[in-house]
Amino acid sequence: MTLGGPTFDLVVAANRLPVDLVIDADGKSTWERSPGGLVSAMESVMEGRDAAWVGWAGESGEAPEPFHQHDLYLQPVGMSAAEIQEFYEGFSNDTLWPIYHDVIVPASFHRSWWNTYRTVNHRFAQAIAQVAAQGATVWVHDYQLQLVPAMLRALRPDVRIGWFNHIPFPPVELFAQLPWRRALVEGLLGADFLGFQRTAGAENFLRVCRRLLGLTTKGDTVTFTPPGDDPARRTVRASAIPISVDFQGLSALARTPAVIARAAEIRASLGNPEILLLGVDRLDYTKGIRHRLKAYEELLRDKAVSPPTVTLMQVALPNRERVDAYRVLRDELERTVGRINGEYSVLGSTAIHYLRRSYPRDEMAAMFVAADVMLVTPLRDGMNLVAKEYVACRNDLGGALVLSEFTGAWHELQQAFICNPHDIEGVKLTIMRAITAPEDDRRRRMKTMRKRVADNDVQRWASLYLDSLASAPLKPHRRTRASDDEVREAERADRANLRASDRASERSGG
Ligand code: F6P
Numbered sequence: 001m002t003l004g005g006p007t008f009d010l011v012v013a014a015n016r017l018p019v020d021l022v023i024d025a026d027g028k029s030t031w032e033r034s035p036g037g038l039v040s041a042m043e044s045v046m047e048g049r050d051a052a053w054v055g056w057a058g059e060s061g062e063a064p065e066p067f068h069q070h071d072l073y074l075q076p077v078g079m080s081a082a083e084i085q086e087f088y089e090g091f092s093n094d095t096l097w098p099i100y101h102d103v104i105v106p107a108s109f110h111r112s113w114w115n116t117y118r119t120v121n122h123r124f125a126q127a128i129a130q131v132a133a134q135g136a137t138v139w140v141h142d143y144q145l146q147l148v149p150a151m152l153r154a155l156r157p158d159v160r161i162g163w164f165n166h167i168p169f170p171p172v173e174l175f176a177q178l179p180w181r182r183a184l185v186e187g188l189l190g191a192d193f194l195g196f197q198r199t200a201g202a203e204n205f206l207r208v209c210r211r212l213l214g215l216t217t218k219g220d221t222v223t224f225t226p227p228g229d230d231p232a233r234r235t236v237r238a239s240a241i242p243i244s245v246d247f248q249g250l251s252a253l254a255r256t257p258a259v260i261a262r263a264a265e266i267r268a269s270l271g272n273p274e275i276l277l278l279g280v281d282r283l284d285y286t287k288g289i290r291h292r293l294k295a296y297e298e299l300l301r302d303k304a305v306s307p308p309t310v311t312l313m314q315v316a317l318p319n320r321e322r323v324d325a326y327r328v329l330r331d332e333l334e335r336t337v338g339r340i341n342g343e344y345s346v347l348g349s350t351a352i353h354y355l356r357r358s359y360p361r362d363e364m365a366a367m368f369v370a371a372d373v374m375l376v377t378p379l380r381d382g383m384n385l386v387a388k389e390y391v392a393c394r395n396d397l398g399g400a401l402v403l404s405e406f407t408g409a410w411h412e413l414q415q416a417f418i419c420n421p422h423d424i425e426g427v428k429l430t431i432m433r434a435i436t437a438p439e440d441d442r443r444r445r446m447k448t449m450r451k452r453v454a455d456n457d458v459q460r461w462a463s464l465y466l467d468s469l470a471s472a473p474l475k476p477h478r479r480t481r482a483s484d485d486e487v488r489e490a491e492r493a494d495r496a497n498l499r500a501s502d503r504a505s506e507r508s509g510g
Contacts, residue, residue, distance in 0.1 A: 003064070005135035006073060012049035014038055015088070015144035017074050018046075020058030033060065033360075036245075036282070036319075037385040038141060038166050039359075044246035045462040046072055052131040054124060059083055066131075077127050079120060086116035089323050090143040098325075099178060100143060100170050101356050101380045105325045107177065110300035114180050118147060121187070127239045132159050137469060138190070138470035142166045147183070150226070158277040161191045162469035166243065167382040168202035168408075172208050181212055187225060188407065193472035194238040195465055197382040202238045204444025206243065231361070241465050242408055247389040247450075247457040254365045254393035266313075270382065271349045275310040275435055278371035280386050281378075283316040285329050288377040288404060288421040289379040293336050293352070295427035300344040300351060303433060308349035312375075315367070316356045330356075368393035373400045373434045377421040383408035387416070388453050397443040397450075400434040404429075412452055415445035460502055 018039045020032040033039065046053065052073040057064055063078030079087065090113035098107040113116045125148050126481045132138055140148045140163045149161045175181055185208060188194055196202040202220060209215040218221050253259060267276060277296070279288035296312055299305045316333065322325045337354040344351040359367070368374070374390040384407040389399065391413065403409060403416035412420065415436070419430035434442075468478035 002390075005130065007136070008050065008052040008073060008131055009133050009136050010049060011128055011132045011136055011138045012046065012051060012141065013128050013138065013145060013148060015056055015092070015139040016041060017053060017055035017057055017076060018072070018462065019074075020068060021064060022436045023059065023202070037383070041243050041245065041458050041461075042141075044249055045156060045458055047054075048120070052132065054127045055106035056088075061423055062489070065342065073131070075127055075131050075365040077120075083116055083120055085322070086110075086113045087120040087409075088144070090321065091117040093320050093323050094325070095178070096143045097167070097286075099174050100167050102168075102170070103174060104379055109179060111179075112410075114248050119149035121145060122151050124148050125155055128152055129155040130329055132156060134158055134334050134419040135160070137466065137482055137493070138162070139164065139469070146192075147187035150187045155191040159257075160469060162193045162465065162472075163188060163191045163196065164241070164243075164465060165194050165197065165201060165382070168198070168380060169196055169204045171204050172211050177209050177214060181208070185209060185314070189222070189224060189226065189234070189236050191236060193469040194236060194470065195241045196238065197240065197242050198411060199240040201382075202240050205238050212446070223241075233365060237468070237475075239468065241461060241468065242412065243385070243458070244453060244456050244458045244461045245385050245392055246459070247388075247392045247454045250365065250389055251454075252393055253362060254369050255395050256362075259362055259366045264364070266366055266370040270311055270313065270353060271308050273308055273311045273349075275305070275372045276370055276503055277310065277312040277375055279312070279314040279375045279377075280367065280368060281314075282319045283326065283330055283333070284319060286378055286380050288379045289316065289333055290329070290336070291379070291421045291424065292375055292377045293333070293340065296352070297336075297340050297429065298424065298427050299431065300340065302428075304428070306344065307346055310435070311349060311351065311353065313353040313355070313367070313371070315359065316354065317358045319358055321443060336387070363457070364389070365393050368397075369400075371399060373402060373431065375402050375431070376409070376416075377402065377404045377419060377427060378407050379421055381406070381407040385409075387413060391446065391449045391453050394446050394450065396455035397446045399446060400429050400437060400442045401445075401449065402434050412456065413449050415448045454503060501508040 016034045018034055020034050021029055022032045023029045048071055052072060052075055055074045056079055057076040058079040063076040068077045090210060094108045098105050122143055128138055136159045138159050138161050149163050152161055175339060204216045206222055210217055221235050221237050225233050279292060282288055337352050340351050368390045376384055376387045378384060387401060387403055387409040401416040403413055403418055404421045405418055417430045417434040419427045431439045
């Protein structure tokens with residue numbers, strides 16, 4: 001392959017660039033920050049690095065010319081309208097996404113979507129091959145690009161390839177439904193190192209290798225002979241490295257007088273409730289917003305809470321609006337919010353303030369500072385960075401976090417008020433526990449969670465990941481034992497936590 005144009009020792013590839021090309025009604029184009037946890041997590045990691053980022057610019061048509069944004073070199077990948085529909089909305093978000101999230105909605109299987117997924121993955125591999133310097137480190141992100149590792153290795157055997165899955169990796173029983181399961185695994189096995197949010201995800205992947213492909217695994221590695229011309233046996237390591245947030249950056253932002261003042265303004269604009277509940281989610285069925293609203297509606301019905309004393313602000317970031325399941329969810333939520341507000345709002349005070357739009361980082365920080373109780377209740381979530389962002393913003397040790405046990409974050413934030421989002425009675429009880437907990441109890445919980453996130457921030461995640469990639473298939477020298485111990489300790493605490501939340505629910509007859 002001939003290399004023209006600039007090349008980089010570090011190349012990140014993700015479905016989206018950290019900015020989207022937005023074209024307004026007059027045809028004027030501007031670059032705006034992309035939504036989603038992946039971008040916010042990687043933003044601070046990439047700051048100041050001389051690196052390239054390969055990704056889609058968020059619009060259909062020819063790829064715009066590569067450009068610099070601060071120190072980052074952005075290499076756009078183009079997609080036609082049909083490819084957006086088949087690769088992004090279709091295979092990525094209507095086939096893989098449901099399978100990887102416990103089939104909360106049924107997955108759709110279409111052979112044409114798969115073909116387009118392959119085509120677009122190959123285009124990404126070619127774009128990466130163009131900007132990667134000899135022997136570069138290439139860090140591929142997420143489920144949209146699972147074929148890229150093997151495709152890239154075929155083009156550029158000299159580079160070191162890592163992949164990180166931001167979402168859960170499903171159990172073999174669900175993964176096995178995919179007609180293209182073998183090709184997906186072979187695509188991933190082109191990497192040197194595969195990173196997962198949780199040990200369970202890495203174990204699921206290794207089990208898939210054994211059960212569906214008959215490969216040999218040992219500890220957290222899998223050894224195999226790649227298909228095709230290259231007969232060399234390779235060993236790939238698959239392990240958990242949970243993602244985090246820029247703790248220091250968020251904490252500093254939340255400390256600024258502007259954010260503190262804005263938080264007070266937000267509360268005032270909501271009529272200064274005694275208790276402000278907050279939900280901030282991408283508008284996605286995995287986030288458990290329906291279940292959360294059901295629990296809240298019942299609390300209103302039972303008169304356990306009522307405006308103006310208590311109010312809920314639900315921010316829903318618009319996303320994937322052309323995928324049916326997302327459209328259905330949006331309609332349903334809007335009907336539910338309308339019904340609840342019609343029934344329970346009082347003059348001058350609304351039961352739910354529903355805001356379907358994205359907000360800049362400082363406005364989000366102000367919301368986190370303003371909220372007394374943060375509701376994070378997904379049915380399944382790889383990590384959930386909102387939970388960690390909330391904790392990072394609470395310099396005052398105020399607030400309380402209600403957290404679903406089906407998030408990756410639950411494994412680290414055991415001092416949250418834990419709930420099973422499917423158990424409506426349990427969610428109601430947990431919200432009430434968070435509202436009524438004594439202040440010193442809430443402060444103690446927040447303090448411990450903040451330490452946990454501060455010690456395990458996104459910078460540490462990135463350096464652990466890059467160390468693991470550099471030494472794969474061996475484990476990196478530093479911190480590995482400690483993190484294994486941490487995982488075991490977390491798992492012990494998880495079990496204790498679960499028992500406590502089950503007992504609470506049983507006592508309430510839920
Ligand atoms: O990690 C899940 C993920 O799909 C990320 O890849 C992405 O940043 C985020 O959710 C938002 O999704 P989308 O790119 O489909 O808007």
